[in-house]
Amino acid sequence: MSKTDPAGGAKSAGGAEPPRQIKRILLKISGESLGEGGSGVSPHTVAAVAEQIAAVHRLGVEIAIVCGGGNLMRGAAFAKMGTNRTTADQMGMLGTAINALALQDGLERAGVETRAACAVEMKTVMEPYIRRRVIRHLEKGRAVVLAGGTGNPYFTTDTAAALRATELGVDAIFKATKVDGIYTADPAKYPDAKRYDRLGFREALDRDLAVMDRTAFTLCMENTMPIMVFDMFQEGNMERAVRGEAIGTWVT
Numbered sequence: 001m002s003k004t005d006p007a008g009g010a011k012s013a014g015g016a017e018p019p020r021q022i023k024r025i026l027l028k029i030s031g032e033s034l035g036e037g038g039s040g041v042s043p044h045t046v047a048a049v050a051e052q053i054a055a056v057h058r059l060g061v062e063i064a065i066v067c068g069g070g071n072l073m074r075g076a077a078f079a080k081m082g083t084n085r086t087t088a089d090q091m092g093m094l095g096t097a098i099n100a101l102a103l104q105d106g107l108e109r110a111g112v113e114t115r116a117a118c119a120v121e122m123k124t125v126m127e128p129y130i131r132r133r134v135i136r137h138l139e140k141g142r143a144v145v146l147a148g149g150t151g152n153p154y155f156t157t158d159t160a161a162a163l164r165a166t167e168l169g170v171d172a173i174f175k176a177t178k179v180d181g182i183y184t185a186d187p188a189k190y191p192d193a194k195r196y197d198r199l200g201f202r203e204a205l206d207r208d209l210a211v212m213d214r215t216a217f218t219l220c221m222e223n224t225m226p227i228m229v230f231d232m233f234q235e236g237n238m239e240r241a242v243r244g245e246a247i248g249t250w251v252t
Helices: 043-057 074-080 087-109 131-139 158-166 200-205 215-224 236-241
Strands: 025-029 062-067 116-118 143-147 174-179 227-231 249-251
Touching: 025 043, 025 158, 043 062, 043 087, 043 236, 062 131, 062 158, 062 236, 074 087, 074 215, 087 116, 087 143, 116 131, 131 143, 131 158, 143 249, 158 174, 200 215, 227 236
Parallel strands: 025 062, 025 174, 062 143, 116 143, 174 227
Antiparallel strands: 227 249
């Protein structure tokens, strides 16, 4: 395993360096990243995402993946329209399970041995989430796709990612987005916005940079869990980030 070097030229510090040797990561991907135009599930898109994950897996990195479900169902949006919030969030959890199965299939077609585990019991479809069992799968070189969020309403899949990353003892969370890191302002609205190469947890909170929702972000900060925010829609970016190239933004 080659060691990674932290991204250079940081615009802001305020924390420890990113991990220099990446052995185990948790990848957080949105449901929108698996569909066309942010909705549905596209086999072509799933295959492209799976190949990026497979490339990192071939480096010997252990990978757990938390899927969102926004391409199929957003519990908070349904709740605003009158659906009971608990019911709406449970519907969203089922959406993450559909995405997990699609990604599991894509990974296996890319040559990666996988397991899928869900925080909501559906034992005829995938395993229940059991921390020790998932860790054992990772140690055996299997990529594990995690569905069902935390298994509880009112918590986002960002929070699920932060929780699982802490439980599974990963070296970092890799948060896949549509932009190449964290900026001082929305780069779509402000062309002169600057990208951070590295950022401290406290500064991100103080500047309200919305890396993740506050519950998830606070959990990462309290457990000193580094976060790499990167653009997964640029082919090869995930592998470059794991190798230590100056891709995206490290929050440490």
